[in-house]
Amino acid sequence: MNKLFEHINKYSSLGSSAMRDMESALRKIELTKGSFLITEGKTCDHVYFLEHGCLRGYYNLDGKEITYWLAFENNFVTSFFSFISRKPSIEFIQLIEDSVLYSIDYTKLQTLYQKHGDIERMGRIMLERYYVMLEERFLANHFKEAKDRYENLIEKSPHILQRVPLGYIASYLGITQETLSRIRSKA
């Protein structure tokens, strides 16, 4: 759980009472590659901290799986849309590697927000970060060529090629696997 608190403390510091209550609300989960955290149509009741491993969010479009995002260690993951709005998820979240996660459920998190101002601050700051990341993703889709987005991806996650199947990377970039191979051979 240390990694989680180290991560949080980079952005917002929690007092010892908030940390204690948060610790007892968290549940450690170990899941194998291929498992799902959430499937389409279910309302997502948990937010997870990914301590170790990696995963992808994808949705089905006319029977095709479209990889929508990828996440590695030290990130909060969930279908934020479903978790916040309490509506059914449109996406699937699937583990690409055996992973270790900590989960907290929706109701417990609301209780922690009510009780601890420093946890509410952390929530506000994390949401700001994830809002900016979502908008960056949105904007990159409009502005950047696949080649630039590939280069950004490699720069941010240099280990991605060793960890994520090329098909998922191509889908994430919105290109075919052949185009991805061409981009890679020129890089």
Added chain:
Amino acid sequence: MNKLFEHINKYSSLGSSAMRDMESALRKIELTKGSFLITEGKTCDHVYFLEHGCLRGYYNLDGKEITYWLAFENNFVTSFFSFISRKPSIEFIQLIEDSVLYSIDYTKLQTLYQKHGDIERMGRIMLERYYVMLEERFLANHFKEAKDRYENLIEKSPHILQRVPLGYIASYLGITQETLSRIRSKA
């Protein structure tokens, strides 16, 4: 300013001390149609509450203006990406009608967050709402046909055709004005 506090209180209630401090941090602005709240390349130092009027966010792509979002009364507006990340804005925000707004600057808002737990809660809840709206927009672009997105738009903002030029609506839907006319004639 009543509309602003009515709006906030729908989602999160503010105590009288928080309301007083927020009132004195707000600045009323009246601007005419065509004015800009933010232009590309500038860091956005304010978040605005749109009390009356309407506006659009757009960006330039290869010399073409792409309308990215539209906002009407009772919404907070800013380049959230720039305001949160403190990086230059990629978009322009331009008034489509003469408008009345209340603005609060970045530093004052941070001070209010530090001082008032109820303002921080409001910030957290508003961010959650805007996160969900951004993701809905993102997902609609992937999942829905222009016709469905047009129908959603009319349902949410029945007055849109009277207030927003058709060219902006077409751009927002990612279609030509001719396609929009065809959709409208069949509706």
